[in-house]
Amino acid sequence: MIYYFSGTGNSAWVARMLADATADRCEDMSTYLKNGWHPPPLVPGERLGLVFPVHAWRPPRVVLDFINQLPPPSEESYVFAVCTMGGFAGNTFSFLRQFIRLDSCYSVLMPENYILLAGRESDAQIKHKITAAKALIPKIAASILAGKKAFLVKRGLLPSFFTGCIGALFNWRVNDRKFHTTAKCNGCGTCAGLCPLSNISLDNGQPKWQGNCIHCMACLQRCPQQAIEYGKITLSRKRYVFPDSC
Ligand SMILES: Cc1cc2nc3c(=O)[nH]c(=O)nc-3n(C[C@H](O)[C@H](O)[C@H](O)COP(=O)(O)O)c2cc1C
Numbered sequence: 001m002i003y004y005f006s007g008t009g010n011s012a013w014v015a016r017m018l019a020d021a022t023a024d025r026c027e028d029m030s031t032y033l034k035n036g037w038h039p040p041p042l043v044p045g046e047r048l049g050l051v052f053p054v055h056a057w058r059p060p061r062v063v064l065d066f067i068n069q070l071p072p073p074s075e076e077s078y079v080f081a082v083c084t085m086g087g088f089a090g091n092t093f094s095f096l097r098q099f100i101r102l103d104s105c106y107s108v109l110m111p112e113n114y115i116l117l118a119g120r121e122s123d124a125q126i127k128h129k130i131t132a133a134k135a136l137i138p139k140i141a142a143s144i145l146a147g148k149k150a151f152l153v154k155r156g157l158l159p160s161f162f163t164g165c166i167g168a169l170f171n172w173r174v175n176d177r178k179f180h181t182t183a184k185c186n187g188c189g190t191c192a193g194l195c196p197l198s199n200i201s202l203d204n205g206q207p208k209w210q211g212n213c214i215h216c217m218a219c220l221q222r223c224p225q226q227a228i229e230y231g232k233i234t235l236s237r238k239r240y241v242f243p244d245s246c
Contacts, residue, residue, distance in 0.1 A: 001042065002026035002049035003070075005063050005196065007216030009242025010084045010110040014137065015051040018082065021141035024049065029066040030196035041071035047144070048073050050081040050100075053113070053216075056170030057090030057162040059083070060214050062196055067099045078147050080104040082140065086112030088156025091163035104150040106140045108133050111240055113217055116230055119237035130246050176213035179220070181206060184227035191219035191228060 002024050004015035012028070019026040024047065032039055042048055048070075052063045073079050081102050083092050086109075093105040110133060111126045112118060120126075143150045156162070176199065187205030192198075199212045200219060207219070207228070220228040221239050229235055 001046060002051060003029050003032075003039065003066065004051040005029045005053070005060060005066070005216075006051075007053060007196075007218040008113040008221045008240055010113065011051045011053050011082075013242050013246070014082060014084055014108050014110070014133065015049075017134075017137045018049065018051065018141055018144070021138055022047075022049075022144055026051075029063065032069070033062060033066060033196060034198050039066070039070050042073050042077050044074060045076045048077055048079045049144070050079075050096075052081075052083060053110075054083045054085040054089050054092050054107075055214065055216075056167045057088075057159070058092055058095050058167040058171070060216065061171065062214060062216075064096075064099055067096075070100070073101070078103050078144070080106070080144050082106045082108060083153075084108050084110040085154075086110065086114065088154050088159075088162075090155055090159040090167070093151070093153060094159075095163055095167070104143060104148055105153050106143070106150070107153040108136055108140070109154065111242075113221060113240050114215070115217055115220065115234055115237050115240070116215070120240040126240075126243065130243075174213065174215050176209035176211060176215075178231040179207075179209045179213075180229055181227050182229060184225045185223075186225055186227070188224065190222065190224055194218045194222055 002015050002019050004011050006012035015026040083089050089107045111121050191207050192200040197212050199210045200207045
């Protein structure tokens with residue numbers, strides 16, 4: 001079984017590609033988290049995969065919450081994790097190993113989705129990254145199928161600093177106070193349905209953020225009206241969602 005978490009579709013796509021290539025199934029962690037469901041125990045010897053985006057050089061908090069609800073895999077189960085990232089992963093996997101045993105770890109470079117730092121990459125950059133990912137995923141799948149103990153991760157410079165210091169700072173400071181809607185909002189409620197933490201409620205047809213946010217950017221990036229902004233910083237920035245055409 002492959003479980004994935006995804007804000008804007010990159011990790012969902014990687015999980016689906018890996019599931020196809022390894023003849024496995026994949027499911028969205030958010031479905032479990034939102035419904036308060038507990039993932040079932042693995043069948044003895046069943047493979048377990050985790051696919052998620054890097055957030056501030058760590059796994060997102062919701063991924064750790066999900067893992068804490070997973071019945072621990074037995075020693076016969078091969079466990080792998082794949083992170084998607086816009087740049088580099090730091091010590092994401094050392095951090096994750098505090099929560100679960102991992103036999104192999106991989107990173108896949110994908111288009112950047114943290115719109116608070118930068119707008120959408122150019123179409124050429126997006127295409128280039130996705131083409132490279134398409135070539136890499138079968139290699140990761142082959143490594144998984146062979147049950148390899150692999151660590152194919154682009155950690156970047158100063159991984160301890162980024163994961164330890166910046167990761168801690170991000171998780172301490174992250175909040176939703178600057179999310180708001182513009183006059184373009186038609187109260188469709190897509191954002192409330194998408195939020196993996198069920199952090200958005202509709203008040204007289206207007207989204208209200210409830211204070212439990214990890215900045216996955218699903219609401220802002222996927223709003224069909226482009227009616228969600230974060231302060232003023234996103235006003236002129238183009239949105240990114242994994243392109244259906246790929
Ligand atoms: C809050 C946040 C923090 C991020 N931090 C990092 C990071 O530390 N390193 C990195 O390379 N990419 C970072 N990114 C980019 C995402 O990891 C990357 O775009 C990922 O593929 C998005 O996957 P998704 O579409 O499945 O959510 C961050 C994105 C967000 C929203």
